[in-house]
Amino acid sequence: DQQVKQNSPSLSVQEGRISILNCDYTNSMFDYFLWYKKYPAEGPTFLISISSIKDKNEDGRFTVFLNKSAKHLSLHIVPSQPGDSAVYFCAPMRALGAGNKLTFGGGTRVLVKP
């Protein structure tokens, strides 16, 4: 049972343009949503998050949107830079009384071309 799906395994974008990564989930108990970025041979690094009571959170070039009714979230990166080339994971969390356990999607590999 795949609770978190990232349906685009890869994405290629030109430097300076927008990257849009999508994530769908099924578990309505998730109450916090995180995005992680992963470079080869390194562990995932926390990027940005959003609470289930919000629909948008912005941090510099990164913005996450949450549509709870559709059980869908997206990550926008603008403008994209070559250093953004990495694998991005959507990772919802059950926090309240559930130990902050993360459930990861399968990841989207982003390639930003100079």
Add this chain to the structure above:
Amino acid sequence: DTGVSQNPRHKITKRGQNVTFRCDPISEHNRLYWYRQTLGQGPEFLTYFQNEAQLEKSRLLSDRFSAERPKGSFSTLEIQRTEQGDSAMYLCASSVGQDNSPLHFGNGTRLTVT
């Protein structure tokens, strides 16, 4: 902040041997998590500790797997009688014991069972 440290970085073992991995979390983090990641997949939850107490174990954690965190600081993950299917990246993460706090991951231990 020295980050989460995992040792060894790589381990090659023969089928049937036992292996043990170590994780040193960020100091002051009282929660510690183990995840496993196979090629092309997102990390999958294995188990987590609050201080020295192991609070949850995934059904992925078979009888051959055991994790400990004896003094609430570092943790070890042991796999007995390794199988080829155990080949994966084993990731450790830690967090402060507050709801919605992100997990901070180490760079993982890559296990190859031949």
